[in-house]
Amino acid sequence: MNSSTKIWLASSAAAVVLAGSVILNTVYISKYINLKSNLEVDNSLRLTTEVYDRDKKQIYYKEFNDLAPTSFYEITKTDPSFKYTVSPEFGAFLSGFQDYKLIGNEYFSISSPTHKECAGKGGQFTPNTPNACQVGASSLIISRPESFVISVESY
CATH class of the missing domain: 1.20.5 (Single alpha-helices involved in coiled-coils or other helix-helix interfaces)
Incomplete structure (x- = not known):
C-alpha cells in the first residue's frame, strides 16, 4: 500500500x-x-385534581405539590378519597371516590387538557369529554405540571 x-x-x-x-x-x-x-425550571412538579359529580358540581379540589415524576395512580393513592381497582393485566383504574355512589351505567372519567395521553384524544367514545384519557391511572405518567378533571359520566 x-x-x-x-x-x-x-x-x-x-x-x-x-x-x-x-x-x-x-x-x-x-x-x-x-x-x-x-420539566419546570424550579424542578417541582404539581398535579391539580378536580372531581365533579353527575350534576357537574365540584366536590373535590386538590393540588399535589413537590412531586417526583411518577404515575397519576401513585400520586393519588396516598389520598384516601381515591379508590382504585388494580389488575395485573390492565393496571389501576379509578373505581370509587370518597363515599360517592355510582348509579346504573355511570363511571368515573379521567380527563386532562394538558396530558399527552388525554388532550384531544376523547370524542369518538366519550363525546361529553373530548379530553378523556385513553389509558388508566397507572399509565398516566406525570413528568411536568398537569391538570386532571374526574367527572361522573354514563354510557
Whole structure:
C-alpha cells in the first residue's frame, strides 16, 4: 500500500467517526432539550385534581405539590378519597371516590387538557369529554405540571 492510499484510508475513517458523532450528538441533544423543556425550571412538579359529580358540581379540589415524576395512580393513592381497582393485566383504574355512589351505567372519567395521553384524544367514545384519557391511572405518567378533571359520566 502506498502512502497516498494510507492517507486516504485514515482520513476516510476519521470522516466516518466525525459524521457519526455529529449525528448521535444531534439526536441526543434534541432529546435532552425536549426532556428538559417538559420539566419546570424550579424542578417541582404539581398535579391539580378536580372531581365533579353527575350534576357537574365540584366536590373535590386538590393540588399535589413537590412531586417526583411518577404515575397519576401513585400520586393519588396516598389520598384516601381515591379508590382504585388494580389488575395485573390492565393496571389501576379509578373505581370509587370518597363515599360517592355510582348509579346504573355511570363511571368515573379521567380527563386532562394538558396530558399527552388525554388532550384531544376523547370524542369518538366519550363525546361529553373530548379530553378523556385513553389509558388508566397507572399509565398516566406525570413528568411536568398537569391538570386532571374526574367527572361522573354514563354510557
